[in-house]
Amino acid sequence: MKLNKESITSIYDNYLIIKDSIKVTQRVISKKIPKLYNKNIFENENPLLVIEKIKTSEKEFSDLIVLALFASFERQLRDEIIFKSSILQTVIPDKLGENIDKMARVEIEKWRIGEIIDLFKFAVKEPVLGRMKQILNYRNWVAHGKNPSIKKIPPLTEPKITYETIILFIDQIQTFYDRHA
Amino acid sequence: MKKEIQDKIDLFNKRVSELYNKVCGWLDEEKIEYDKIEKEITLTQGTLISYESKKLEFFTRENEQLFSLTPYGAFVIAAEGRVQLAGSSGEESLVYLKPDTPGFEIVEKIGNGVINTIPFKMNAVKEEGWHWVAEQIIGKKPLFTKEVFLALLERIN
Numbered sequence: 029m030k031l032n033k034e035s036i037t038s039i040y041d042n043y044l045i046i047k048d049s050i051k052v053t054q055r056v057i058s059k060k061i062p063k064l065y066n067k068n069i070f071e072n073e074n075p076l077l078v079i080e081k082i083k084t085s086e087k088e089f090s091d092l093i094v095l096a097l098f099a100s101f102e103r104q105l106r107d108e109i110i111f112k113s114s115i116l117q118t119v120i121p122d123k124l125g126e127n128i129d130k131m132a133r134v135e136i137e138k139w140r141i142g143e144i145i146d147l148f149k150f151a152v153k154e155p156v157l158g159r160m161k162q163i164l165n166y167r168n169w170v171a172h173g174k175n176p177s178i179k180k181i182p183p184l185t186e187p188k189i190t191y192e193t194i195i196l197f198i199d200q201i202q203t204f205y206d207r208h209a
Numbered sequence: 210m211k212k213e214i215q216d217k218i219d220l221f222n223k224r225v226s227e228l229y230n231k232v233c234g235w236l237d238e239e240k241i242e243y244d245k246i247e248k249e250i251t252l253t254q255g256t257l258i259s260y261e262s263k264k265l266e267f268f269t270r271e272n273e274q275l276f277s278l279t280p281y282g283a284f285v286i287a288a289e290g291r292v293q294l295a296g297s298s299g300e301e302s303l304v305y306l307k308p309d310t311p312g313f314e315i316v317e318k319i320g321n322g323v324i325n326t327i328p329f330k331m332n333a334v335k336e337e338g339w340h341w342v343a344e345q346i347i348g349k350k351p352l353f354t355k356e357v358f359l360a361l362l363e364r365i366n
Contacts, residue, residue, distance in 0.1 A: 044344060044345060047344070050299070051298050051299040051364075052298075054297065054298035054299055055297075055298035055299075058297035058298050079297065083295070083300070086300075155331045156331070159286060159287055159331075162286045163286060166286065176253075176255075177255075177256055178255050178256070179255050179256050179257045180254070180255045180257050180258070181254040181255040181258075183282075183284045183285050183286045184254075184281070184282050184284065184285045184286065184291070185285065185286040185287070186302065186342070187344070188342050188344045188347075189286055189287045189288075189342075191347070192347060192348065193287070195347070196331075
């Protein structure tokens with residue numbers, strides 16, 4: 029199996045580090061320890077306004093992490109399909125197999141992620157699958173500029189739920205593979 | 210607005226209100242003196258859904274901000290609503306969760322024959338109520354108890 033959780037977990041771990049760093053910055057500013065934020069964007073600013081700005085930035089940052097987590101997950105799924113499709117290389121005659129494989133690799137990159145997620149229905153069961161589709165809708169809304177005037181903004185999410193759902197999704201595929209090895 | 214959506218919003222606001230009462234009760238139990246201000250807020254999700262809710266801000270008797278509780282939304286993934294607990298140096302998310310349906314399991318079949326059943330927990334919580342989305346604790350969401358609340362107050366201030 030090509031799927032691995034390392035790159036996804038690494039994004040989540042980095043998120044936790046930055047999130048705590050933001051918390052420390054807020055503490056420094058709210059306790060008005062000026063020398064600690066000399067020569068940076070916060071210098072000479074009203075601490076209350078700075079805290080508000082940081083909170084807004086944190087929300088934006090959190091959405092970017094949802095995008096990053098989902099992008100990494102999407103890469104994993106595409107790589108898994110490409111890996112499984114390499115059986116096409118065994119088509120005879122060799123040259124035809126090689127060409128079909130080459131074309132398939134290019135085409136798989138164009139497949140819609142919603143349809144790719146559905147390919148794993150055999151292993152990933154409905155509660156996880158449904159939640160992943162909701163996260164995909166949220167990811168799409170963020171990635172397309174968070175249009176406030178669309179009729180129905182998808183249910184909201186944040187990094188932890190996104191991360192946990194991705195891990196459940198990958199674990200269920202792994203469990204299926206293990207049981208059917 | 211569809212009745213189903215309105216019902217969800219009403220239920221969310223009822224649960225938010227219960228949360229606020231609980232938090233005030235905990236502050237009283239701990240003999241923490243405070244003043245509070247209630248503010249009406251409007252939450253929107255697209256052009257179809259817009260609803261009123263209430264934010265609570267807590268202050269010391271000296272008018273220093275202690276913390277605030279702000280409804281984030283009734284429509285969130287993997288929970289029945291979310292509220293933000295915010296202090297001067299950070300905020301934490303609280304979500305309303307119910308335990309997974311008893312006996313919920315993944316059933317593997319070949320044709321009509323069941324070949325395997327695997328118990329499956331999605332929310333992994335034991336009781337219905339508000340839970341803390343502890344970002345560093347993967348796979349669990351602790352119940353929002355008085356002890357958790359007091360610990361979070363230190364974390365966000």
